[in-house]
Amino acid sequence: MNSNKSLLSWILASQFAAILVVCSKITVPLGPIPLTGQTLAVGIIASLLTVRTGQKAIFLYLLLGLIWLPVFAGSSTSLAALFGPTAGYLWGFFVYVTLTAWWLEKRKKTIAALLTANLFGSILQLIMGSLWLIVSNQLSLTNAFLVGFLPFLIPGFIKLIMVVAIVQLIQQRVSLPLGSGTN
Structure with missing residues (x-):
């Protein structure tokens, strides 16, 4: 029975990694860091799945890029994305998913809970991305904040609203066997 649950977990993870790949193709150039649909997908992943x-x-998503598949925003691959200017944001997906899913596992997934959990997860992910810009682009803390954090606040809030709406819709129609939290 436990191996079935593990297999199901990997199948769900694969399906949601594929959704993340598709959402990464939604890209708006915005300086060194593009505005993408990736964080929309990450919010959905964090809100529907267990930690x-x-x-x-x-x-799986990062691994696909590491083996040179063009899964990241702008169809970039491997080391360029995983260690370049966008690296902090990509690695920050782990923090976003971990914090948000963990928080939601302990609560009923109300609109307020989904918004709160995703807000904290997305802010931490943006902070990680901005701090990495200090290293990768030799920016000052102020410039990293101005380039890597501030421009993404309004689009990020819009994506948070979209995440909540999409998750609420999915929860009404589908029962994920490994979903986090109480429905």
Whole structure:
């Protein structure tokens, strides 16, 4: 029975990693860091899956890029994305999923809970991305904040509203066997 649950977890993680790949293709150039649909997908992953299954989805997504498949925003691959200016944001997906899914596993997934959990997860992910810009682009803390954090607040809030709406819709129609939290 436990192996069936593990297999199901990997299948769900694979499906959600595929959704993340598709959402990464939605890209608006915005300086060194593009505005993408990736964080929309990460929010959905974090809100619907358990911590472990969500982490597996992010792991699979990053692994696909590491083996040179064009899965990241702008169809970039491997080391360029995983260690370049966008690296902090990509690795920050783990933090987003871990924090958000963990928080939601302990609560009923109300609109307020989904908004709160995703807000904290997305802010931490943006902070990680901005801090990495200090290293990768030799920016000051102020410039990293101005380039890597501030421009993404309004689009991020819009995506948070979309995440909540999509998750609420999915929860009304589908029961995920490994979903996090109480429905």
